[in-house]
Amino acid sequence: MNTPPLYRQLANHYLDAIRSGTLKAGERFPSIRLMMEKHAVSLSTAVQVCRQLENYGVLEARPRSGNFIRRPDTAPAATPIAPPLDSGVYVGIHELVSSVIKASQRANIKVNFASAYCAPELYPLKILQDHMLKALRHDPHLLGAPGSACGNSALRNILARRALTAKTNLTAERIVITNGATEAINLALRAVTQPGDTVAVESPTFYGLLQILESLGLRVLEVPTTAHAGINLFALEQLLRGSVRIQALIVIPNLQNPLGSIMPDANKARLVQLCADHETVLIEDDTYGDLVDSDQPLSTLKHWDVRDNVIYCASLNKTLAPGIRLGWISAGKWHERVEMLKHTQSRGCEALSQLAVSALMKTPSYERYLRRLRKTLTQQRQQMSAAIIRYFPQGTRVTSPQGGTLLWIELPGQHSSMVFFHEALKAGIQISPGDIFSNDKRFNHFVRIGCGAPYSAKIDEALATLGRLLKNQS
Amino acid sequence: MNTPPLYRQLANHYLDAIRSGTLKAGERFPSIRLMMEKHAVSLSTAVQVCRQLENYGVLEARPRSGNFIRRPDTAPAATPIAPPLDSGVYVGIHELVSSVIKASQRANIKVNFASAYCAPELYPLKILQDHMLKALRHDPHLLGAPGSACGNSALRNILARRALTAKTNLTAERIVITNGATEAINLALRAVTQPGDTVAVESPTFYGLLQILESLGLRVLEVPTTAHAGINLFALEQLLRGSVRIQALIVIPNLQNPLGSIMPDANKARLVQLCADHETVLIEDDTYGDLVDSDQPLSTLKHWDVRDNVIYCASLNKTLAPGIRLGWISAGKWHERVEMLKHTQSRGCEALSQLAVSALMKTPSYERYLRRLRKTLTQQRQQMSAAIIRYFPQGTRVTSPQGGTLLWIELPGQHSSMVFFHEALKAGIQISPGDIFSNDKRFNHFVRIGCGAPYSAKIDEALATLGRLLKNQS
Structure with a gap:
């Protein structure tokens, strides 16, 4: 591999400093101006260094205050994330996933948000x-x-x-x-x-x-x-x-x-x-x-x-x-x-x-088909996302991915995704509870919603129903 | 399960006697007449008992001498069979099979006897x-x-x-x-x-x-x-x-x-x-x-x-x-x-x-299709079998299965199936060497020949070539 570009060398340099504890979480990061002076680099390179460190999840831009060192990132919201399990554990997820699938098969599903596929007519x-x-x-x-x-x-x-x-x-x-x-x-x-x-x-x-x-x-x-x-x-x-x-x-x-x-x-x-x-x-x-x-x-x-x-x-x-x-x-x-x-x-x-x-x-x-599909999915995600923000309780957080069919949603407060999943099923709506995306309970207040189908009155109604269910829960 | 029929009870009875050594290999087995008397059974039952024990491979009918206890059977000929390996061993067969497949892929195959499938036109x-x-x-x-x-x-x-x-x-x-x-x-x-x-x-x-x-x-x-x-x-x-x-x-x-x-x-x-x-x-x-x-x-x-x-x-x-x-x-x-x-x-x-x-x-x-296929295969096996006996060296033994597409052939003398396999490939003919059907070398003088294709001059010629190769080997 060639030598990495200058901005990446610098980013690695600071990354080492953060790793070694020379720069600590909460500390202010050298300003763009200072970096330009100290390292004799252009404005664009200095900015790229910061963006790179943001991507690594170790730098945080606070409006009007500058850049600060931060702990590794959490997703999608600022809830504290459980540390990685400290030793390998056997997965025991199949039973849970399979109970979720079986419950869905027994239910009378009118709207399915659990699929990661696009609607058939898009293929x-x-x-x-x-x-x-x-x-x-x-x-x-x-x-x-x-x-x-x-x-x-x-x-x-x-x-x-x-x-x-x-x-x-x-x-x-x-x-x-x-x-x-x-x-x-x-x-x-x-x-x-x-x-x-x-x-x-x-x-x-x-x-x-x-x-x-x-x-x-x-x-x-x-x-x-x-x-x-x-x-x-x-x-x-x-x-x-x-x-x-x-x-x-x-x-x-x-x-x-x-x-x-x-x-x-x-x-x-x-x-x-x-x-x-x-x-x-x-x-x-x-x-x-x-x-x-x-x-x-x-x-x-x-x-x-x-x-x-x-x-x-x-x-x-x-x-x-x-x-x-x-x-x-x-x-x-x-x-x-x-x-x-x-x-x-x-x-x-x-x-x-x-x-x-x-x-x-x-x-x-x-390629023409893929280009069309991408545009369609962008629109469908935007419509779904807007409706979720409209209907779901305040404090709900939704990802904004740059593609695909999936939204990952953090429910506010004490909502349980498994309770929500079963209530939604009773209303004929299928969603994916966050619990099945990890081997422990760390995503029990998340749900995954698929946006594979063209937005419609039926989908809008289903999202409104989901919102009501959540509001009644709290 | 219901009580087994009388003949099976009796067969098990004798089986136990053979197992325990009361009746030994080489000994004469009670005659049909004696069995009818001793056990008060019909002729047909007594005959069934003997047939059953033949099926178990412990009884052998010698023409004009009666039935004799025999050692567990060998297949298809009377060569002494290796005892079962006395402890489980890891299989190491894949490399051999894969070298056989790769050699076949490199060769210019004109007639393929290695397939267990029928010819496409039979399906x-x-x-x-x-x-x-x-x-x-x-x-x-x-x-x-x-x-x-x-x-x-x-x-x-x-x-x-x-x-x-x-x-x-x-x-x-x-x-x-x-x-x-x-x-x-x-x-x-x-x-x-x-x-x-x-x-x-x-x-x-x-x-x-x-x-x-x-x-x-x-x-x-x-x-x-x-x-x-x-x-x-x-x-x-x-x-x-x-x-x-x-x-x-x-x-x-x-x-x-x-x-x-x-x-x-x-x-x-x-x-x-x-x-x-x-x-x-x-x-x-x-x-x-x-x-x-x-x-x-x-x-x-x-x-x-x-x-x-x-x-x-x-x-x-x-x-x-x-x-x-x-x-x-x-x-x-x-x-x-x-x-x-x-x-x-x-x-x-x-x-x-x-x-x-x-x-x-x-x-x-x-069902009609299957009936037709069975008849065709019977004929193909017979024709192939006859040709093998005609062309292969004296002492060659061929199975006569009651169905399917496969013949298992024991080569006489010191023929090596791997040498035979490679010589056949050079002649554009693919066969399955016996070595790949076991984890040790116990079938190195056997070959498997597929009879899936309708008999033809080309197949006849290929079998004649195989026979010549074998005769030149010895």
Whole structure:
């Protein structure tokens, strides 16, 4: 890797000073003017240093007072966050998640805010189905042979080529097509851990990841993560230096589920470096990145991975079609092991979906579709967010993610998300209670709300109902 | 369970006598006439007793001399079989299998005898593809929602109803649709074992099972198995009574791969009982059963399972279409755990294949298709078998399975199956060397030949070439 730019060198310099205690929480940070003088840097560089430290969560700008050193960030509001658990514990989340799912299945759901998917009408289902029809008509022996071990090579080529635009170098021959990101993450964990090992995750994080860890008999450490900048690198570093050996870390760097955070590039670079330094395998889940507001692709952790320590996983079922179970994994030096595990776990995926998806993704209409989808989602999130602020009790805090379908909402006062969840179900409304996004109770006053569906009177009414339920609770 | 019929009681009685050493190998067995007198039974009962003991592999009829006690059987020929390994060992088969696969991929294959599939033209691909087209046209939102967790309920109903005709009671609600039998076996093993546990398998057995066991970090005990009657119950019982705790046993009771053996019903019943007595979970792989010559369905191990100790796994990709990755598992008291593991391993399977398969399987044309396929396979096996006997060196022994696509061939003299495999590859012919069907070298003079393709001049020529290679070797 090249020398880091000047602003990043300076930021690291101050970061060291904060780490070592030379600069303490609550202290005033050197002013922009002072930095310019002391380090002979431009205004823009000095500003970038401060922004960088803000991203790290160690600097706080107070209006009209200047910058102050702060404790690692909390998310999304200023509630004190529980410290990371001091030793790896076995996850015990599955029972809770499964009781939540079963309760929802029994209920008569009229409005579902628990889904992370977009509404079906937002996906290019017709085009995909047409490509399937074409593939079926074109090759009468399509179902006559098993799918190839690592997946359709045309699809792997397209995925590798698309990754390039996000400055990520995936070799097509070293991509394995999987049954969704779920199987990809499974394979990554099976490749680099043994049952009983400790794996770190963001906190809060997607409950599906916690379930995978539980099913593989892994211990879990939760690392505080903010809607502002993603995983807290300070807390992580502390953990990595601690007595518990952390075998792997799973991070959703772009549009984290449920926070919606996008890690700043500098944090991504630092995270990759930290993990490599501590020989902790970094597993990247990039399932949501393509749903970012901007048409400029986000960088991946894999992009910063000069030491082949990142396993990249992703999926198409959030961006392209929920009914298509296609994910992929690029496992670098663990490729052969992942290929073996995929073969022994489920063999190659069926060919038809892969052919249809390849046919769609190789045309420019795929990018046009994504651009349209992004605009739609931006609008839907804004409308939902405004309604939540309007209907929910005062003191409710809502994230404002730069993409995706999810809002993470902190309820004020003593509201319990599980009580809220069950009351909402009775009213025919499904939400995701914060409790399932962590292995302890630290998010019991949060809920996740999906904004995948176009705003409507029915949705508006449902949000008003939720607001009423909360107001009656307090 | 009801009292077993008289003949089975008597057979068990003699079995005990053989086990305890009262009757020894080589001794003459009581004549039919003597049995009728001593036990006051009919001729037919006395004959059934003898047949039963033959099935157990402990009785041998010598023409014009009567019945004699014999050592547990060997397969398919009278070569001395290696004793079961005396303690569980980790499988180390994957590297070998993978080198065999890679060598085949590099070669320029003109005739492939390594496949267990039928030729594409024998499958109802056109009908299946038509059902897919219909499903796609019928529901424009088919790809708009994820597949349901345990699979399509119509398909699960059809599978449960079909199982009934084989006297097997599977509850539709407790079936989980999987990505082939490979995933089903995986889930079964993950549900009932921990890495380091010992699992018993038939020997020889399908290398794919050995690869799964290796990938899950399990130890393996191989139990002698014969083309005549399947797993040797004597040897198994010895092992179950031994010092190594056997957590599970995987058995292919019907048309075993590679032997083609079909376990007699009495053996199936006894096997299920033995495993339940020793609290060893019995995992049944019933992938090939529908390819039996007879239109009378074979009984499954699950049929004899009164104590809920059998996990039933099967798949459609050998009987219906290689390109359809649909298997299923009925895990009895482990259902909830299997459901959880399926959810965390790969989520629900895609809906389209399930819809098409359901539409096909619910019509009588499915049974008609199977009947036709069985007849075709019988003929293909006969033609292949005759050609092998014609072309291969004298002393070659070939199994005569009652169904399926596989022949297991013992080469005479000092032939090495790995040398043979590589020489055949050079001639553009792919076969499966015996070495990969066991974790040690006990089958290094066997090969498996697939008879899935209609007999042709090209196949005849390939078999003649194989014969020449063998004759040049010796």
